[in-house]
Amino acid sequence: MNIKEKRIDHTMIIKPFDCGDEDLNEFLLEKSNNYQMELLATTFVFEDEIKTLAYYSIFNDSLKIENISFSSKNALKNFIRRLVPHPKRHLKHYPAIKIGRLAISKQAQKSGLGRKIMDTIIDYAIKQNERCACKFILVDAYKDALGFYEKMQFEYFSENDLNDETRQMYLDITPLINAQRAN
Numbered sequence: 001m002n003i004k005e006k007r008i009d010h011t012m013i014i015k016p017f018d019c020g021d022e023d024l025n026e027f028l029l030e031k032s033n034n035y036q037m038e039l040l041a042t043t044f045v046f047e048d049e050i051k052t053l054a055y056y057s058i059f060n061d062s063l064k065i066e067n068i069s070f071s072s073k074n075a076l077k078n079f080i081r082r083l084v085p086h087p088k089r090h091l092k093h094y095p096a097i098k099i100g101r102l103a104i105s106k107q108a109q110k111s112g113l114g115r116k117i118m119d120t121i122i123d124y125a126i127k128q129n130e131r132c133a134c135k136f137i138l139v140d141a142y143k144d145a146l147g148f149y150e151k152m153q154f155e156y157f158s159e160n161d162l163n164d165e166t167r168q169m170y171l172d173i174t175p176l177i178n179a180q181r182a183n
């Protein structure tokens with residue numbers, strides 16, 4: 001697929017978009033520009049001549065341990081021990097990038113665009129580490145999209161949000177950076 005992403009700005013007219021979810025449509029068409037102007041979220045679109053095919057919005061964030069509902073203190077300890085094997089276990093916040101929104105138009109779904117976007121975000125997170133540390137990519141994933149994020153190797157923090165409309169998921173960048181260091 002050879003379409004290029006474009007970062008939105010206030011001069012740009014955003015082309016029609018429908019991913020089947022009203023909130024996600026509304027964000028792109030009515031709110032993304034304000035978020036961009038106020039430096040709250042950066043939005044990128046993929047489009048053809050007449051319509052938007054996909055978009056995503058990202059921003060800097062941190063993983064706040066106190067906001068994650070682990071099933072027990074042991075589960076929390078194990079989580080931190082696994083992710084941060086070196087002696088920084090007292091940290092309560094970890095640097096991250098958050099996928100605020102990600103949506104593919106109904107016509108373009110299941111054609112590999114979601115994966116292409118995820119690869120772009122991961123590449124960006126890896127490169128960002130050259131200047132500013134970033135350990136995780138975070139997302140509050142919609143129930144219907146959980147399978148997609150699982151395919152993209154995202155993991156769940158806990159089972160406590162199993163029945164919620166969205167679930168907190170993360171991708172740890174560290175193994176990807178270590179693999180690059182080894183080459």
Ligand SMILES: CC(C)(COP(=O)(O)OP(=O)(O)OC[C@H]1O[C@@H](n2cnc3c(N)ncnc32)[C@H](O)[C@@H]1OP(=O)(O)O)[C@@H](O)C(=O)NCCC(=O)NCCS
Pocket residue numbers: 019020021024101102103104105108109110111112113114115116139140141142144145146147148151
């Ligand atoms: C979920 C979404 C982002 C996935 O993007 P996509 O372009 O359709 O996905 P891709 O074609 O890149 O699929 C990549 C892989 O994930 C799988 N996949 C895609 N959507 C999936 C889903 N909802 N459930 C399970 N697996 C899914 C594909 O089958 C494919 O697997 P494969 O590589 O083994 O063939 C897109 O369908 C979408 O925007 N849906 C509506 C809005 C939404 O739910 N956004 C997410 C908000 S958190």
